[in-house]
Amino acid sequence: MNEDYLWDRSGEPDADIVHLEHVLGDLRWSKTQRDFTLTTPVRWRGRQRAWWTAAAAAVLVLGVGTALLVRRTQTIGPVTSWQLSLAGGKPSAVRAGQVIETAGIPHATMGSDLIGEVDIEPDSRLRLLAARTDEQRLALDHGTIHARIWAPPAEFVVDTPSAKTVDLGCQYTLRVTKDGVGFLTVNMGWVAFQSHGIESFIPAGAACTTRPGHGPDTPYFLDAPEALTQALTQFDLTGSNKALNIALAAARPQDGLTLWHLLQRTHAKERSDVYDRFASLITLPSNITREAILRGDRNSIDAAWNALQLGDTSWWRKWKRQW
Amino acid sequence: MQEAALVRAAQSGDRAAFGTLYEQHERLVHGALLARVCYQDAEDLMQDVFVRALERLPSLREPAAFCGWLLTIARRMAADHQRSKVPTAEPGISLSGGTRPDGQSFAVLAIIHRLPESYRETLILRLVEGMTGPEIAARTGLTPESVRVNLCRGMKLLRAQLEGHENI
Numbered sequence: 353m354n355e356d357y358l359w360d361r362s363g364e365p366d367a368d369i370v371h372l373e374h375v376l377g378d379l380r381w382s383k384t385q386r387d388f389t390l391t392t393p394v395r396w397r398g399r400q401r402a403w404w405t406a407a408a409a410a411v412l413v414l415g416v417g418t419a420l421l422v423r424r425t426q427t428i429g430p431v432t433s434w435q436l437s438l439a440g441g442k443p444s445a446v447r448a449g450q451v452i453e454t455a456g457i458p459h460a461t462m463g464s465d466l467i468g469e470v471d472i473e474p475d476s477r478l479r480l481l482a483a484r485t486d487e488q489r490l491a492l493d494h495g496t497i498h499a500r501i502w503a504p505p506a507e508f509v510v511d512t513p514s515a516k517t518v519d520l521g522c523q524y525t526l527r528v529t530k531d532g533v534g535f536l537t538v539n540m541g542w543v544a545f546q547s548h549g550i551e552s553f554i555p556a557g558a559a560c561t562t563r564p565g566h567g568p569d570t571p572y573f574l575d576a577p578e579a580l581t582q583a584l585t586q587f588d589l590t591g592s593n594k595a596l597n598i599a600l601a602a603a604r605p606q607d608g609l610t611l612w613h614l615l616q617r618t619h620a621k622e623r624s625d626v627y628d629r630f631a632s633l634i635t636l637p638s639n640i641t642r643e644a645i646l647r648g649d650r651n652s653i654d655a656a657w658n659a660l661q662l663g664d665t666s667w668w669r670k671w672k673r674q675w
Numbered sequence: 676m677q678e679a680a681l682v683r684a685a686q687s688g689d690r691a692a693f694g695t696l697y698e699q700h701e702r703l704v705h706g707a708l709l710a711r712v713c714y715q716d717a718e719d720l721m722q723d724v725f726v727r728a729l730e731r732l733p734s735l736r737e738p739a740a741f742c743g744w745l746l747t748i749a750r751r752m753a754a755d756h757q758r759s760k761v762p763t764a765e766p767g768i769s770l771s772g773g774t775r776p777d778g779q780s781f782a783v784l785a786i787i788h789r790l791p792e793s794y795r796e797t798l799i800l801r802l803v804e805g806m807t808g809p810e811i812a813a814r815t816g817l818t819p820e821s822v823r824v825n826l827c828r829g830m831k832l833l834r835a836q837l838e839g840h841e842n843i
Contacts, residue, residue, distance in 0.1 A: 358801070358826050359808040368834065369802070376803045378780040379714055381705035381721070433736070443734075465737035469747055500750070502743035502816035521818045540793045541821045556793035556825065662824055 432483035433464040452478045454495065464488075467508055468501035481511065492534075496527040505542075515547040515562035522556070532564040537574065545571075552613060555662055561585075570613045577602045584610065596622060600629040608634045608660045615645060615653065634659050682738035685729075693732070697725055700742065702804040703814050704749045709803060710796035711753035714784065720756060724749045743816050786836045794829030797822055 356363035429448025436452065437443040438460050446452070446462060452472065454460045460472040467488050472478055476495020482488070488503065491511040501508045501519045508519040513532035522541025528534045536543060537559045545552040545560055545568035552568040554560045560571040569588040572581055580602035586595035596618070603611055611630040618626050627645050630636075636659050644652035678699070684692035704724055708717035728745055735744055784803075787795055796815075800806045808826055812819040 355823075355827055358830055359823055361807060369830070372783065372802050372833075373805070375780050375783055376799075377805070379709065379784060379803050380805060381702050465735055465740040465744055468743070500747060502740070502747075505818060521816065521821060538793075540796075540825075541817055556821070557791050661827065 429483075432480065433466050434462050434480060434483065435464065437461045437463070446480055448480055448483050450480050452476075452480075454478075467503040468499060470500075471498040473497070492526060492528050494528050494530045494532075496525065498525045499523065512562060514564040514566065515545045515550075515568050518544040518546060520544060524554075534562040536560050536562070550617075555609065558609060561588075563589075570610055570617065572610045573606060576607055576610070577604070580607060580610070593622065597625070600625060603629060603633060605633045609662065612653075612657055612660060615656070616648070630656070678741060679738035682732070682735065682741045686732050686735070686738075693729060696741070700745055700814075702806065703742070703800065704745065706800040706804040706806070707746055707749040707796055708753050709784070710787075710792075710799045711750070712756055714781065716756060717753075720749075720752055724752055727752065742814055746815060783837070787833060789836065790829060790832050794825050794832065797825035798829040798833065801826060 354363055354366040354369070357366045358369055431445045431447055434446040435443035436446050439458055443463070452460070452462070454472050454474050454476045457472075457474055459474075461469060462472060462478075463469040470478075470490075473496035476497065477493040478495065478497065479491040479493065480489075481491055486507060487509060488507055489509045489511065493513070497510070499508070499510070499519065500523045501521070503519070505520045506518055510517040510519075510526060512526070512528050512534040514534060517526055517534075517536060520542035522543055523539040524541075524543050525537050525539070526534065527536075534545075536545065536554060538554050538556050540556050542556075543554045545554065545562050547562065547567035550567040552560045552562075552571045554571045557575070558571050558573045561569045563569070566588075570584050572584060580599050583595045583598035583602065586592055587599060596614070599614075600611070608630065611626055611633070614626045615623060615630065623646055627642060631642070634656075637655060640652050640655050640659075645656060678696070681692045681696050681699075685696060701721070705717060705721055708720050708724070712720065724745075728748055731748075735741065787798055790798070797811060797817075800811045800815075801808065806814070808822050809819060811817070812822045815822070817825075
């Protein structure tokens with residue numbers, strides 16, 4: 353496949369891609385399909401729907417409003433760009449330091465034009481720790497949020513009881529149980545978990561758990577074999593060599609992401625075993641040596657990452673230094 | 676006129692400015708919708724998305740955020756539409772179908788709809804709406820690396836899925 357042509361139509365056209373462009377071009381939006389006039393701002397159907405929505409939202413907010421606790425703590429700060437909307441009701445400004453609890457609230461959304469949107473599921477506890485130009489920092493004590501972030505990478509951070517979640521330009525779901533275990537799944541882009549020098553980089557389609565007193569586990573793709581994910585959990589929790597060997601045996605080429613993380617979480621014979629399996633599944637460039645990887649050479653580990661074809665390390669290493 | 680200036684003009688009631696914004700973002704919105712709903716529903720929702728954007732435009736406090744804000748409206752309306760929709764057969768999935776535009780394009784779209792969500796939107800913006808990778812990155816807020824990965828991995832999956840379809 354000519355990836356340059358797929359990327360920006362440069363280079364030799366790829367016949368398959370050209371064919372798909374031709375076939376799918378029939379579905380492209382055409383200006384002739386525009387069948388409404390923008391001089392009519394709200395159509396009748398829109399008005400009717402808006403009225404019903406407003407009425408339903410008002411009833412809902414009245415009914416459950418008392419169940420919501422939007423606390424102002426002693427460290428309450430200034431008004432931020434974040435707006436909180438409860439059950440589709442009128443948005444209100446969120447202050448730095450504010451605590452949002454959604455016990456009994458069916459749907460809450462916090463949004464900022466500059467940063468993104470965060471849907472907050474019922475029975476969640478979220479705190480807005482800081483809202484500065486270079487950092488938007490939240491803490492999810494427990495519950496579930498769905499984040500869609502368009503702020504520059506690394507500016508949106510969510511603390512959990514056991515790791516910091518750093519947005520690298522993406523859409524993700526973060527769940528934290530009441531005993532502090534965090535579980536992250538990424539739908540688009542990238543997210544990083546970081547705690548006390550342990551880091552996990554999680555791309556779209558992958559997931560990762562983080563545990564109090566332990567930090568981020570090893571990430572894995574959601575379609576990975578069950579044998580791999582079960583053994584991985586056991587290895588992350590106990591460091592069992594037997595579990596590591598089961599995980600290595602079950603790994604597929606696309607699980608290179610997982611093995612790359614294991615390279616940095618193992619030592620001596622275990623790292624050697626991980627490298628052997630990694631090298632058998634991933635085509636590594638000739639400048640990577642076994643010896644360099646085993647001694648933890650940063651450039652070689654970066655080059656091994658690049659061989660996964662998940663994106664060059666240069667972009668996230670640059671952001672990482674900002675943490 | 677720069678986008679932020681267009682947004683400010685539209686916020687002050689300049690409908691021609693909003694018309695220009697519409698023209699600048701129609702492919703992006705259509706692609707975002709088509710990644711989540713069937714072709715006919717995407718056509719119907721185009722109107723709803725821009726009407727809602729027009730209604731809510733006064734509340735947008737940061738004109739530079741217009742593109743991401745509009746995209747979020749489109750994605751959310753598509754998701755709401757899917758949640759509320761009574762399941763029906765996807766039109767035009769059959770290769771022998773003659774549904775507009777044609778059965779072959781609908782068949783490929785149906786296969787793309789079965790790919791992971793992260794690849795669908797990027798592939799549709801590239802292959803259907805004709806946007807380049809850099810353009811997709813600039814408009815969606817994703818990093819160029821993420822878009823490139825989504826395109827390459829999505830295309831590999833799509834090729835694998837298409838192998839069983841001789842007529843495509």
